[in-house]
Amino acid sequence: SNFDILNLLFSKNTILVEGVTEELYINTLFNKDTAAINDIVVISIGQTGFTTFMDIWLSLHKRDNTYRLAIIKDYDNHEKSKQKHLDYQNENMNIKVAITDNYTFEDDFVKTDDNLTKLNELYEVSFDEGTMISKLNEDKSQSIYDICNGINNNVQFSIPKHIESVINWFKNEKN
DSSP states (O other), X not given: OOHHHHHHHHOSEEEEESSHHHHHHHHHHHXXXXXXXXXXXXXXXXXXXXXXXXXXXXXXXXXXXXXXXXEEEOOTTOHHHHHHHHHHHHHOTTEEEEEOSSSSHHHHHXXXXXXXXXXXXXXXXXXXXXXXXXXXXXXXXXXXXXXXXXXXXXXXXXXXXHHHHHHHHXXXXXX
């Protein structure tokens, strides 16, 4: 049995993400704020399309609002894919789809509030947005490790709004 598939099917609250970057980041946020939410499973699916996973999940939970599924994906300049995924949210109260405003997570992370300033302090550099985004994309594993380590050491990065909207949805707050 694939443990991730079992988690997808039977966990009450699930977040599907494209890759390990978002998985590590979101789990770090949850671990840092243990009072907020502690019953959400974050699963990295290793691809950009989620419709098959949503179809499988809906075959079990379409009418059961005690189960909730969130999708966090990159925009990747694919408007058609964005709309296709948002249609699932529009048609199902127990699905939330959140998509970056910019190309990827790294773009949105750098462009959120004063994250660029905090990243420059973390790396002891003075990069502009484009250069910092390139740096984060050069070695995504190391970059997310550095960011998560910073969070664990009380660097107060701002959460990109697409991820914050999912967290608020699970908390039943305005999103």
